[in-house]
Amino acid sequence: MGSNNIIAEIQRDHMYNLLMRGERVDGRAFDEYRPISIETGVIARAEGSAHVKIGESQVVVGVKIQIGTPFSDTPDKGVIITNAELIPMASPSFESGPPKDYAIELARLVDRGIRESKALDLDRLCIEEGEKVWMVFIDIHALDYDGNLVDAASLGALAALLTATIPNKKYEVSDEDVQLTVREMPIAVTAIEFEGEIMVDPCLHEEAVASSRITVISNQDGSICGIQKIGTDSLTEDQVNRAVDMAINKAREIRERFFINI
Amino acid sequence: MGSNNIIAEIQRDHMYNLLMRGERVDGRAFDEYRPISIETGVIARAEGSAHVKIGESQVVVGVKIQIGTPFSDTPDKGVIITNAELIPMASPSFESGPPKDYAIELARLVDRGIRESKALDLDRLCIEEGEKVWMVFIDIHALDYDGNLVDAASLGALAALLTATIPNKKYEVSDEDVQLTVREMPIAVTAIEFEGEIMVDPCLHEEAVASSRITVISNQDGSICGIQKIGTDSLTEDQVNRAVDMAINKAREIRERFFINI
Amino acid sequence: MGSNNIIAEIQRDHMYNLLMRGERVDGRAFDEYRPISIETGVIARAEGSAHVKIGESQVVVGVKIQIGTPFSDTPDKGVIITNAELIPMASPSFESGPPKDYAIELARLVDRGIRESKALDLDRLCIEEGEKVWMVFIDIHALDYDGNLVDAASLGALAALLTATIPNKKYEVSDEDVQLTVREMPIAVTAIEFEGEIMVDPCLHEEAVASSRITVISNQDGSICGIQKIGTDSLTEDQVNRAVDMAINKAREIRERFFINI
Amino acid sequence: MNAKPEKFIIDGLRLDGRRPDELRPLKISAGVLKRADGSCYLELGANKVMAAVYGPRQVHPRHMQDATKAIVRYRYNMASFSVGDRKRPGPDRRSIEISKVCRDAFQPVVIKERHPRLAIDVFVEVLQAGAGTRTAGINAASVALADAGIAMKSLVASCAVGKVDDTLVLDLMKEEDNYGQADMPIAVIPTTGEITLLQMDGHLTRDEFGTGFKMAMEGCQKIHEAQKEALAKCYQMKDDGGEQVGE
Amino acid sequence: MNAKPEKFIIDGLRLDGRRPDELRPLKISAGVLKRADGSCYLELGANKVMAAVYGPRQVHPRHMQDATKAIVRYRYNMASFSVGDRKRPGPDRRSIEISKVCRDAFQPVVIKERHPRLAIDVFVEVLQAGAGTRTAGINAASVALADAGIAMKSLVASCAVGKVDDTLVLDLMKEEDNYGQADMPIAVIPTTGEITLLQMDGHLTRDEFGTGFKMAMEGCQKIHEAQKEALAKCYQMKDDGGEQVGE
């Protein structure tokens, strides 16, 4: 994204010098997130929803649960569909249609976290084999893009799912709406590599300077359910290992802080 | 459309002077339409059709009536689908794909006139609740664009519907084709505002000079079923009221002249 | 395609002089093809497939046979769908999306050969009238474009069909997969006209120089099932007749050489 | 979706307890986004909309530029999750028409001559839809434009009037919108009373049109007050040392 | 759609009473649209087509220009209501192929060198389809090009020959097209006999091809006469003081 971003270009030199002195632009420690806020239930018309802020980055995630037909090769499983809209509101660089591959990568990464962690039990989302299953649509709407959308979107998806309701009444499946069962809490932690250092939760300026970042999605037991290296530079094995360790730790912190009582 | 239109740009000054003297380009009175001709039944393959000319503007409207499935939220109602094609044949300014939003606005405006006036009884277009209903496709094909397409398209849609047949035999619904029942005759009348004056049926040059126009669609009893202000300039309340009064009067004249014996 | 092709432009003059002396660029006779190779069964996941080379032109054709619903106006017939992808790999001139109309013409021409020769018995591809029929997808993938794609694609389609299997087991239609019945062997032969001479199998340079070519598809008995003139120049009746005669002869040779034992 | 109510007005009050000429609760916050040059979050009844403004900024491709003045672009969009049944993402015919009429609602007030060749981009995202999203969007966009420091002759205020049980009512709520007899959104320049958007569908007599029009006008005046308050509050916060958002 | 007739030719006459080598009734009017530079409305049997020509005019985007000559563009389009079952608006694979071969049918006659960098745009709209729309469209386009004053070596005339009941027949009607044994549309330069379009599908022996080809050629000559008449009538009307359409 960096090279498209005018502000980033202007401040690149300044930031470079700062980072050379071991400092981050906003004074954070290398393993420190910006302030995180998560508000759930913000969209009454959605079955689940969350408004997440990480620093100035803002994302709304809405979960819609509707009845549909299963895929023919998985007739007894519900369906998860994850979509991300990088609307032009969120960034001057999204003006003429946002970078399509970036939005798709974001959505697929969030999707993999939910899917591979087995957070949702797709078998339980089957209503009538081959005929009727619950379709869980996870829609990510980025409102303000100040870096690290992946983690914000992942947190939003998890929070929205954790508070989502299966609309049994609306679809006349049963007399009572029940809460969606979520069995795992995958948390994505993204870090950049810059001059050999690994720093979590890059703000926009940091994303612009570092040419590579890595997202690691981990589970409650510290196991890993997803990894993606993003960007144009290479990483060493040591850097990858440090990023993975840091991600597992930060994920645990975030999980305990936000999701233990949800 | 004006600023895209080379001819309009060249003649703008001339027209301005004329209009300043209270005259219209082609000598008409402010509340006077160009010659209107309506020919129905022009497309044998369509269930209803009309070729409308207002001055040099030419539109063909074809109505196709086919069987389809109803929308899930209105299982007992037929469906109206209105589409307008501003084909590049009709104007040099439609060359590289016509302005998409203009074509959509045109189609939706014609659609609202038919729908909101309740000209068609959607309940009667249901064949089998939730399964089979009549789909009424109203396709507007602009051939020559010399201003005021909205009124031409609206007249064409109404005339095509008034002469349309429900193809019961083709779809084996019954042994006899019957005429489509049309319960109301909504007529759209478009006027421009120029230097405080309201003038109906703008030709292309007038559309190019006036930055605002207003379409009022009215029923047989003089009530209103649709209004749309189009264009970049504002209107005063007084101007709107004069346009509404003029539109209701002209609609009555047109209805009596063309549709009383259809 | 010629005018888009840089190499062609450069060599145009040289080629013109050569052709003036009655010679072809690569020393072939006017009615002589470049070396042809046809390898079938190259794609195990397809029900039928062929890799065809004519000179340096390379095409892979895959035939997929799946179950689908018939068209409503032919409820008792199977479906043939032919598609050609002129992927950017195959030519520098296909870079920014290949010429769409060229790919469509290619696919439709191959399709007409198969369809009009009645090579496939569409009645036999019906499994259950109005409900289930075999869909035969013929997908043409051009890998290297050195002229005369039409003939390569046609040969590939025929070879792939002749070696294709109906996957009865996979779709639980019966216990045994059977070979697809192919009743006719339509062969497309393309020729260019240049300075009054007709030459078959144009290479890329010849296609660039000649502004018109003609494809004639003929059957085993020498009858014709498809013709298409392609390009911007006109042909005389005499030229057309010579091309037709040459095509019928060459088709017979190719058929005997490649398809008699398939 | 709820079924059609038997009566819309009981003892002079509407389903949600409002009088016929009363607006729904309105909440406006300016300057809520970092990246946009101006922004506004607005709630009106069940509607939740976000508006952002970028510009004046460069226009690509170049042939869309106007050599004599800035162009105004307007994108009205509904989030997939904003409505009862999930909406497919991206523009549909309805949103394209709404974007067009809303864009034109701002053409008379934006002073475009100052910025030839540039664009002023207005983005409206409906996060939750509850009848009247286009008017809510215009009201938010108006504040966002001011927050972005775009030169305007005036704010634009927008409000709809409708008809239920043969009674004219201001600012339709969902049931009134779905099952009512008419809907007429307008947008005005509150200081002059000039109309910049006018649409209507349904059924109104000539007299109802005139009366309803005046009701909608008064609704716009009330909204205008709320818009001014929100902007004042936003500027005060900035003066009090808050971050200079959108400046 | 009608079912397949048992016989196509009875007592030497076709279903509509024509002899095998007879054209359907043909009606051509030039100069019928105001905005286009040239236009033509044509009826051939059940076909109703309108052709319009714009140009020579500028080409956008620029990389489509040819620095040495004008480019010819051709859009063949069927109106949604032109066929039995409503057609989705916009181009499909069939119309894209037809547009391509029809464009090439005019390349040899249009004198393109006079207008480097410009485009000559031909638009053909099928308002009612009744077999042979591409040939009807070419015949109309040819007249529209002349009406637009585009320099051409010659008009182009087009006609199809087909086979039903093992008999060659000229200018197929709908049933003959749907259920016949072959269809071969051609377009020619009538003055020289050169072929500018040639397609064929179905089944023809080598001899039938030769004979059918000559039949189609003769059909084109007849059409050429009608084209010239229509243009003469149009110019006469203009000389008589009618509006100077398309000049």
Added chain:
Amino acid sequence: MNAKPEKFIIDGLRLDGRRPDELRPLKISAGVLKRADGSCYLELGANKVMAAVYGPRQVHPRHMQDATKAIVRYRYNMASFSVGDRKRPGPDRRSIEISKVCRDAFQPVVIKERHPRLAIDVFVEVLQAGAGTRTAGINAASVALADAGIAMKSLVASCAVGKVDDTLVLDLMKEEDNYGQADMPIAVIPTTGEITLLQMDGHLTRDEFGTGFKMAMEGCQKIHEAQKEALAKCYQMKDDGGEQVGE
């Protein structure tokens, strides 16, 4: 598609007889296409992929150019017939993501500064898919880039590691991919061990990640040897008087 096997590893061997750390049979041929500047055909197990490289060449439209260096573009595409159920032609969300990460896998090795404003285009076509198409495609693309004479710091080699029956296995085959517990494709610069692509999904403990990563690294080294061999063979053939393909 086959059903899930009961066991993936029996007596220490996998379904196709391989040891856990063994690659599938690999076959690489460079210089197989005439038109492309460089090309490579590769088979890895059931995978059949073709890679072609064009460039450095001009970029249209111009706003996509980078004034300081060449841009790398990468198109991963699956042929419709490459999979069990026919795939709709053209890009889908999966192939768009794969194209992105594969493009970035080559960014660190291609010396882009030599060719400002130009593009290096890599096209990978999957003709037959059999698990691991993205890694197969990268391996072929790497050879095609070399064959095209594109200046690179090093080849890139790619390989996946996965988990079945709680055992780490190299280079997943179809059943292991469909029903396994994890899949982690990586791409590396073999000479330095630097990672240019890393993805993972499924379930791995922290330790499995570390061990699997090293396995994948070793797989990449083996592939690198095969890549170098194929290039050597190709150049030798050219020296022996074969056609100068791709030079």
